[in-house]
Amino acid sequence: MSYYRRIRDLREDNDYTQSFVAAYLNMKQPQYCRYEKGFRDIPTDILISLSKLYNTSTDYILGLTDKKEKY
Amino acid sequence: MSYYRRIRDLREDNDYTQSFVAAYLNMKQPQYCRYEKGFRDIPTDILISLSKLYNTSTDYILGLTDKKEKY
Numbered sequence: 691m692s693y694y695r696r697i698r699d700l701r702e703d704n705d706y707t708q709s710f711v712a713a714y715l716n717m718k719q720p721q722y723c724r725y726e727k728g729f730r731d732i733p734t735d736i737l738i739s740l741s742k743l744y745n746t747s748t749d750y751i752l753g754l755t756d757k758k759e760k761y
Numbered sequence: 762m763s764y765y766r767r768i769r770d771l772r773e774d775n776d777y778t779q780s781f782v783a784a785y786l787n788m789k790q791p792q793y794c795r796y797e798k799g800f801r802d803i804p805t806d807i808l809i810s811l812s813k814l815y816n817t818s819t820d821y822i823l824g825l826t827d828k829k830e831k832y
Contacts, residue, residue, distance in 0.1 A: 733802050748819045752809055
């Protein structure tokens with residue numbers, strides 16, 4: 691697992707709080723926070739949900755591309 | 762977590778054995794097999810490694826796009 695800074699950057703760029711994103715993901719804020727800090731790997735279903743929330747690709751979230759736009 | 766059929770299809774399309782892909786990922790075949798069968802969620806680092814092996818996107822592996830080609 692790795693630390694994916696982009697999930698924090700995407701959240702801040704959208705002016706979302708951790709609590710807001712956590713609620714969207716049906717979890718508590720401390721649990722979501724662990725993904726942002728890289729303490730826990732991001733499960734694939736969460737990765738998919740985040741890509742939908744931010745209208746970006748999972749490749750962008752994982753740092754495989756610098757293109758924020760979807761296909 | 763979900764069952765991602767595409768990691769099996771990609772492997773078969775490339776005529777790779779499970780043992781070959783497992784070795785590429787530095788794991789034993791039974792462990793890799795659990796990802797293909799959906800018994801274990803695919804960790805992000807494995808997802809990234811597989812997208813590189815098959816020269817495709819993580820979005821394709823996760824079923825978010827039907828375009829096999831990278832960006």
